[in-house]
Amino acid sequence: ETGVTQSPTHLIKTRGQQVTLRCSSQSGHNTVSWYQQALGQGPQFIFQYYREEENGRGNFPPRFSGLQFPNYSSELNVNALELDDSALYLCASSFRLAGGPSTDTQYFGPGTRLTVL
Amino acid sequence: AQSVTQLGSHVSVSEGALVLLRCNYSSSVPPYLFWYVQYPNQGLQLLLKYTSAATLVKGINGFEAEFKKSETSFHLTKPSAHMSDAAEYFCAVSFFSGGYNKLIFGAGTRLAVHP
Numbered sequence: 157e158t159g160v161t162q163s164p165t166h167l168i169k170t171r172g173q174q175v176t177l178r179c180s181s182q183s184g185h186n187t188v189s190w191y192q193q194a195l196g197q198g199p200q201f202i203f204q205y206y207r208e209e210e211n212g213r214g215n216f217p218p219r220f221s222g223l224q225f226p227n228y229s230s231e232l233n234v235n236a237l238e239l240d241d242s243a244l245y246l247c248a249s250s251f252r253l254a255g256g257p258s259t260d261t262q263y264f265g266p267g268t269r270l271t272v273l
Numbered sequence: 274a275q276s277v278t279q280l281g282s283h284v285s286v287s288e289g290a291l292v293l294l295r296c297n298y299s300s301s302v303p304p305y306l307f308w309y310v311q312y313p314n315q316g317l318q319l320l321l322k323y324t325s326a327a328t329l330v331k332g333i334n335g336f337e338a339e340f341k342k343s344e345t346s347f348h349l350t351k352p353s354a355h356m357s358d359a360a361e362y363f364c365a366v367s368f369f370s371g372g373y374n375k376l377i378f379g380a381g382t383r384l385a386v387h388p
Contacts, residue, residue, distance in 0.1 A: 160316075189375065198363055198378030199317070212373030246316055248376075261307070262376060264317040 158183045160249050160265035168271045169237050177232040177268045179247030187252045188230040189262055190222060193244040205230055206252055234270075242272045275300045275368045279379035286386055292336075292351040294382045296364030299345065305367035306347045307376065308338055312360045320362075323347060334358070359386045 161180045169175050181188050187206045191199035201214035205224035219235040228249070234241055248262035280295040298304055305324050309317040321332025328340040338349045347364060361383050365376040 162316075191376075196381075198365075198380050199376070201375040201377070204373045204375065206373070212371065212375060214375065248317075261319060261322055263319065264309070266316040269314075 162247050162265040162268050166269045170273050173237050174235045177245050179230045181228045181249030185249035185251050186228050187250045189248045190232045191246040237272045239272050244269050275366045275377050277364050277366050277379035279382050283383050286354045289353050292354045294349040294362050296347045298366045307365045308349050309363045310360050354386045356386050
């Protein structure tokens with residue numbers, strides 16, 4: 157069983173730039189969630205994707221966007237980067253039965269450390 | 274609305290001593306509760322979960338947690354700490370809405386284990 161993988165491991169950008177982070181879900185999982193973990197804090201929910209659509213979103217501005225692909229992998233895009241976007245970005249995958257909410261456990265990848273200068 | 278409070282941002286124990294990490298939750302519906310561990314510069318690893326079955330939940334690495342509805346608590350314990358247990362521990366509650374679910378995390382407790 158392949159776990160959740162994320163790329164890249166580390167990334168350095170400057171203010172105003174755009175960034176794309178990638179996530180491959182665990183085999184058998186069809187739902188992907190993204191979280192932002194600022195230094196010294198717990199992770200904060202950004203959004204969740206199921207069947208290639210965003211089906212839930214946290215308190216993040218529209219410059220945070222995402223995609224999910226037919227193979228259930230996912231991307232997180234952040235436009236117009238700000239210094240406060242510096243954080244560890246975590247991807248988590250889970251399984252959702254058709255017609256029901258994703259109640260299964262979320263399994264996390266190793267994260268991407270984004271530094272905005 | 275769901276929320277999680279972890280009491281004590283830092284806990285220090287001696288090797289071989291009892292580990293007790295506190296978590297209290299707030300939820301308007303029966304909760305799903307989780308403990309995750311995060312080692313330095315790594316992602317989150319699931320330790321254990323409560324999903325309305327047995328109230329005493331056993332996890333990996335000798336950890337366990339007990340769900341106490343009357344106290345709205347889900348404290349994590351381990352009888353004997355090992356040096357390798359030094360890490361950040363997060364308690365989380367699952368929030369369901371409109372067909373999706375998200376995890377709401379506490380602020381975390383950093384566990385230090387000294388010889």
